[in-house]
Amino acid sequence: MTTPMKITGLLATLIILAIIPVYSFLEPSQQESQLENYYTNAVLTSTDLYAENCVVCHGAVGEGIGDTPSLNSEAVQMMSENDLAKVIARGRDNTFMAAWAAEEGGIFSNSQIEDFVIFIQQANWDYVGARVAELGLIPPEVIEMEVSEEMLSSLASLEGGETLTAGLQTYAENCAACHGANGSGTTIAPAIDSADLRAMPKEEIIALVNNGVNGTLMASWQNILSSEEINATVDLIYRWQDLIATGVDFPEVEVMSIPASPELIADGQQLFNIACKSCHGVDGYGSPMAPALNNQLFLEETPDAAIYQIIAGGVSGTMMPAWGNRLNDYDLQSLVAFLRSMAPSAPAILPPILGE
Ligand code: HEC
Ligand code: HEC
Ligand code: HEC
Incomplete structure (x- = not known):
């Protein structure tokens, strides 16, 4: 009676042996x-x-x-x-x-x-x-804002021309959207072409650009631009009158006036969903990444031209990118039109930012 047991035992062993390698x-x-x-x-x-x-x-x-x-x-x-x-x-x-x-x-x-x-x-x-x-999320084409060759060559002929052309390029790319194409300021930033400013010692202006002005749109530039670039841009501030005297055509940040049509608003909404929603939230209600745009306070206090400038120029030193070099004028206008179209229904007070 032990044989069948043994066979069973052997079989079991064999089966186990057979399974282990399989396992x-x-x-x-x-x-x-x-x-x-x-x-x-x-x-x-x-x-x-x-x-x-x-x-x-x-x-x-x-x-x-x-x-x-x-x-x-x-x-x-x-x-x-x-x-x-x-x-x-x-x-x-x-x-x-x-x-x-x-x-x-x-x-x-x-x-x-x-x-x-x-x-x-x-x-x-x-x-x-x-x-x-x-998903329909291909980003719009990059459009570079460039200073014309003509403008550069008329600057190059001035004394210290090399610094001036470098300064103008830096200015056009980084500062013009807020301080204005001709340096005379915009609704959101003061004039750069200013006698008061020129009366200040150079180190003070450099320090101001380096450090920014806390609590305003004027960011700290010292980690964004090189000290040469900042130096050249500040030189440009002192020489602004000389530049005007040469008849230099200043870079234009063109703001054409396109009447807000339903198409423009719809295009703006589509672009908003592609380029802005990830930070500013669905329908501009804000997110932990960025403030709400869909609120009475912001829309009432900020004229269209200022919204346009902020979108084009970004808010340096924050996560708000400058869109002026990758969106064209029509795109920027459409975003302004879309944001403006929310005003009638926008919440009166800032809605709480999600996640805070
Ligand atoms: C996003 C908008 C914005 C951008 C871009 C910007 N600035 Fe400003 N800047 C401001 C604002 C707003 C002020 C005023 C700050 C205050 O209230 O004191 C200012 C102030 C200044 C001042 C002092 C003006 C004065 O009369 O006191 C200088 C100089 C200046 N900016 C230089 C620059 C330079 C150079 C750049 C580019 C590298 C630049 N800014 C880019 C918004 C901007
Ligand atoms: C990577 C995140 C990010 C993206 C993408 C982004 N933003 Fe912003 N945006 C911000 C942040 C952060 C601020 C707040 C900046 C500050 O602290 O002043 C801001 C501020 C703004 C403001 C000013 C709001 C105010 O209360 O002054 C406007 C207008 C704006 N963004 C529009 C847009 C539009 C339009 C787009 C899409 C084309 C966009 N943003 C895409 C992060 C972003
Ligand atoms: C508003 C513009 C912007 C957005 C949106 C963005 N990035 Fe970036 N990303 C940058 C920039 C600018 C740098 C380079 C930073 C630097 O100079 O070191 C970078 C760097 C990086 C790097 C490092 C690359 C390297 O060569 O070191 C990675 C990885 C990355 N991003 C991933 C992402 C991912 C994933 C997302 C989406 C969740 C994202 N980024 C969204 C602007 C952006």
């Missing part, structure tokens, strides 16, 4: 396919989040727009997971790269940030581009 063969491959699923899911969910939140700066296929670096480069893919997670979670100080982690005031959980890291390391950018197009 030990199966287990890693199950792990592998789970891991693969995990990666695929991370890449797929991040693709949509990328389309909604990152393409306006990094481009539909990660190519980078304007001064924003590309993400589809080998250099970025080779960055350590830790470094990638850090830059996405915390952003980079003094650049437009915002902190995206909820605990840093952003909108993503830590696991979403981890997914972004996997996404950047593994993304198939052709797929991402197709998905961005499918």
Whole structure:
């Protein structure tokens, strides 16, 4: 009677022996396919989040727009997971790269940030581009605001011409949107072409530009521009009268007047959803990333021209990008028209910012 037992025991052993290799063969491959699923899911969910939140700066296929670096480069893919997670979670100080982690005031959980890291390391950018197009989120084309050759050559012929041309270029790119194309100020910033200013010692003006003026739109520029650029721009302030005397044509930040039509407002709304919603929230109600625009206080106190200037020039030193070099006049007008169209129904007081 022991034989059948033994056979059973042997059979059991054989069966176990037979199964173990199968298991030990199966287990890693199950792990592998789970891991693969995990990666695929991370890449797929991040693709949509990328389309909604990152393409306006990094481009539909990660190519980078304007001064924003590309993400589809080998250099970025080779960055350590830790470094990638850090830059996405915390952003980079003094650049437009915002902190995206909820605990840093952003909108993503830590696991979403981890997914972004996997996404950047593994993304198939052709797929991402197709998905961005499918979602209708391809960002508008970059339009550079340039100072004409003619203007530069008339400056170059003046004494210290090299500094002046450098100063004018820096001014046109960074300051004109607020201080005005001809230096005589706008609704949101004082004139740069000012006798009072020229009466101030140079070091004081440089210090002002370096440090900004707290609590105003005048940001601290010392980490955004080089000291040479700031120096050249301040020189330009002292020489403004000389420039006018040469008959130099100043860069124009053109503000054509387009009457607000339903089409313009609709175009503005569509553009808002692509370029602004990720920070300013659905219908401009605000988010932890940026203040509400859909509120009586802001809309009443800010004339159209000022809204236009803020959108074109950005708010330096904050996450608010300058859109003037990537949106054309029509686009900017459409955004103003869309924001203005919300005035009749806008909440009277600032709605609480989500997450605070
Ligand atoms: C408003 C523009 C803007 C948006 C939106 C934006 N970024 Fe950036 N990003 C930048 C800039 C500018 C830099 C470069 C900062 C610097 O100079 O170090 C950058 C840098 C990075 C880097 C580091 C690249 C490198 O070469 O070091 C990563 C990664 C990155 N961004 C990911 C993202 C992700 C993911 C999103 C969306 C969740 C996003 N960014 C949204 C502007 C933006
Ligand atoms: C987003 C708008 C904005 C931009 C861009 C901007 N400024 Fe200003 N700037 C202001 C405002 C607003 C003030 C007034 C601050 C205050 O109330 O004291 C100011 C003040 C100044 C002053 C002092 C003027 C005075 O009469 O006291 C100087 C100088 C100046 N800015 C230079 C620059 C330079 C140079 C740049 C470009 C590198 C620049 N600003 C870019 C908004 C801006
Ligand atoms: C990366 C985030 C981000 C994006 C994208 C963004 N903004 Fe902003 N925006 C901000 C922040 C942050 C502020 C507040 C700046 C400050 O502290 O003064 C701001 C301020 C503004 C203001 C001034 C509000 C006020 O109360 O003075 C306007 C207008 C504005 N943004 C319009 C837009 C429009 C239109 C777009 C899309 C074309 C846009 N923003 C895209 C972050 C963003």
